[in-house]
Amino acid sequence: MAEKKNNPAPEKQMPINNVVSLVANKCTAEGCKAKPHRASFCDEHYMWFKEGLLTLEGHKAKDFDKKYHAWLRRNAA
Numbered sequence: 001m002a003e004k005k006n007n008p009a010p011e012k013q014m015p016i017n018n019v020v021s022l023v024a025n026k027c028t029a030e031g032c033k034a035k036p037h038r039a040s041f042c043d044e045h046y047m048w049f050k051e052g053l054l055t056l057e058g059h060k061a062k063d064f065d066k067k068y069h070a071w072l073r074r075n076a077a
Helices: 043-051 064-076
Strands: none
Touching: 043 064
16 A cells, blocks of 8 residues: 655745845935935945944934044044
8 A cells, every 4th residue: 555645735935026136226314315325325425424424224323414524634644
């Protein structure tokens, strides 16, 4: 007599319709419409992000004014 295998029914694959595009269409910084180059920021805002002027979400840091003026002093020379 042939043994019956206890195989569960194969899982049905649900269609994926909630996919988020990984490619950003514009810079993450507030109000910027430039095309992103690195880390979802344009070149200028990427430097701001690296200096701590912007958060990863593109918002200004809490102490933006202080950091911005220090950054201007360093880059003026």
